[in-house]
Amino acid sequence: MMQYQINAGERCIGYTNLENRDVGMGVYGGRFVPTKAYSEVQPVFQLYAQAMAVQPADETLLAKFFTIRDALSFTLWSTDGLLIRTTWILIVDFTSVIPNDDLEISLQVVDIERV
Numbered sequence: 001m002m003q004y005q006i007n008a009g010e011r012c013i014g015y016t017n018l019e020n021r022d023v024g025m026g027v028y029g030g031r032f033v034p035t036k037a038y039s040e041v042q043p044v045f046q047l048y049a050q051a052m053a054v055q056p057a058d059e060t061l062l063a064k065f066f067t068i069r070d071a072l073s074f075t076l077w078s079t080d081g082l083l084i085r086t087t088w089i090l091i092v093d094f095t096s097v098i099p100n101d102d103l104e105i106s107l108q109v110v111d112i113e114r115v
Contacts, residue, residue, distance in 0.1 A: 004115075005077040006032070006089065006105065013038040014091075016105045018115065026112055032091050032105040044068050045093040053094075076107060078114060085110035 001017045012035050019030035034042075044065065051061035074089040087108040094101045109115050 003079055004084070005079070006091075007073075007075045007077060008037070008041045009073050011037040011040070013041060014103075014105075018105075018107075021115075023112060026087075026109045027106065028109055028115060029104060029106040032103040034103060038091075041072065042093060044072065045091045046095070048090070048092070049094040076109070082114055084114045 001019065004016050004018055005012050006014050006016065014032050014034040016030050016032050018028040021028050047061055047065040047068070051058040051065060069090075074086075076084040076086050076089065078084060087110060089105065089107040092104040092106065095103070
């Protein structure tokens with residue numbers, strides 16, 4: 001299975017194999033393996049976890065999360081250095097709520113032929 005790189009700006013924040021695929025919807029996901037640089041953006045994704053940890057979800061925190069996340073430049077790259085355009089990237093990081101939880105990634109791909 002091919003490995004993909006996730007960048008925040010110019011910095012690699014982690015890797016994924018995108019093990020889960022819904023090609024028809026262009027939605028892919030899988031385990032996310034962070035690099036040390038992930039710590040720079042981790043608080044952004046932990047906002048999502050905090051918002052979803054309550055019922056009903058905290059809409060104020062969700063709005064804050066989406067605003068901050070969308071302002072950052074997250075990109076998906078193939079191992080051969082090709083940019084794969086995405087509509088959105090979400091790293092599911094519940095480690096602030098569930099210590100030692102595995103990280104997951106979900107994203108929607110525009111360039112399906114490159115995955």
